[in-house]
Amino acid sequence: MLTQRCNSYYLREEDGLYTSSSLIPLIYSGLLEQSPWQQLLVTLREVMASDVAAITLRTGSQHLSPMIIWDREQPLTQNQISQAQADHARLLGDDPLNQLLRQSGDIFILEEVIERDALEASDFYQCLMKPYGIEHQIGMCFAEPSGWVCTIGLMRGGERSAFNSTDKEILLELLPHLEKSLAVLARLKHSEVECSVFEQALDKLGLGVILLDRHAEVVDCNEVAKNMLRKHESLTILNNRLFSQRDKEALDKSIQEAIAASDSHPAIPYIQPVRLSAGFEELGLLIRSIDTALYQSDKSPKVIVYLSNPMRDNVLSTQLIRCLFGLTDTEAHVVMLLCNGFTLSEVALKLDVAENTARVYSKRIFAKLGVGRQVELVRMVLGSVALLA
Structure with missing residues (x-):
């Protein structure tokens, strides 16, 4: 049996259940949309002959507001959207369906959970349903193991019929796909946070990172690398490739060798340092192959290029040094200056004290930290987590 819901979408009955070839692919492709499942909602609203379709996404944190797609x-005006969002947040606890949608697979029709007279007397109906012409609703909950929970809702105006058991069957058929899709979304967002944390750590350490594919084209580049490239004429990105006018042959050779090492079966580890000179400033490069055995495509990262500037100042936090090593504010300031390459006489000038006073501070610091020379002090501090502050 075929049931037509709109001009171009059909639901067919198979073994007593309804399926939709139009909806399931959109559940998974929706993960790549800026607002997840936006196209799914458009299609679902049309298939289910509804006026409104919505997904409310909660990440499991009580401190974060839910995301509503x-x-x-x-369409509503911007003022109507703002008012509806404010009213929804205020009256969420009074939503008859929301109170019941707690576990994955919970599904209810509005008329099943509240009498019509009680509904029309509620603030929820008066503020969020009636003003927007909504009379009928159906809602379903879907969740994934890490705690992300979604509710999907469909709404119809008074000129349409109420939702029924057939509509329930359609949503329930989508349930396993929605659950799997939500689990993938949660994992993707978790990975994005991890990548952001690692990238921030590299930024704090002053390491530039550039990823190249098998064609030696730039796949990605962090902010530190972009800043270094802007300041150093010895290296640039030209036509989406790393280019060095002075050292082009050596750079290209190292990159091609790294790509070949990554393409080997099994992959061969390749590490090659390259130093580019630009006046008084030097830019250090470390070219390294990436083992991509489980991820092979023309655009997959094959080579990672680390950039560092040996001449840059190490930016340290005085407060962090004080806490890490049990120093006074002045002692921590002296440590910061010494680690940034200042001599004792220059430290004295910075602190506006006599050089002997600066020397007394340094001896006191050496005693507290158990070191005997400035080089040992610098090694200790730069080897700690102070650089990540």
Whole structure:
């Protein structure tokens, strides 16, 4: 049996259940959209002959507001959207369906959970349903193991019929796909946070990172690397490739060798340092192959290029040094200056004290930290987590 819901979408009955070839692919492709499942909601609203379709996403944290993605047949003005969002946040606890949608697979029709007279007397109906012409609702909950929970809702105006058991069956058929898709979304967002944390650590250490594919084209580049490239004429990105006018042959050779090492079966580790000179400033490069055995494509990263500037100042936090090593504010300031390459006489000038006073501070610091020379002090501090502050 075929049931037509709109001009171009059909639901067919198979073994007593309804399926939709139009909806399931959109559940998974929706993970790549800026607002997840936006196109799914458009299609689902049309297939289910509804006026509004919405997904409310909660990440499991009580401190974060839920993310609401929706589609309406009749778009709202920005003022209406703002008012609806404010009213929804205020009256969420009074939503008859929301109170019951707690576990994955919970599904209810509005008329099943509240009498019509009680509904029309509620603030939820008066503020969030009636003003927007909503009379009928159906809602379903889907979740994933790490704690992310979504509710999907469909709404119809009074000129349409109420939702029924057939509509429930359609949503329940989508349930396993929605659960899997939500689990993938949670994992993707978790990975994005991890990548952001690692990238921030590299930024703090002053390491530039550039990823190249098998064609030696730039796949990605962190902010530190971009800043270094802006300041150093010895290296630049030209036509989406790393280019060095003075050392082009050596740079290209190292990159091609790294690509070949990554393409080997099994992959061969390749590490090659390259130093580019630009006046009084030097830029250090470390070219390294990436083992991509489980991820092979023309655009997959094959080579990682680390950039560092040996001449840059190490930016340290005085407060962090004080806490890490049990120093006074002045002693921590002296340590910071010494680690940034200042001599004792220059430290004295910075602190506006006699050089002998600066020497007394340094001896006191050496005693507290158990070191005997400035080089040992610098090694200790730069080997700690102070650089990550």
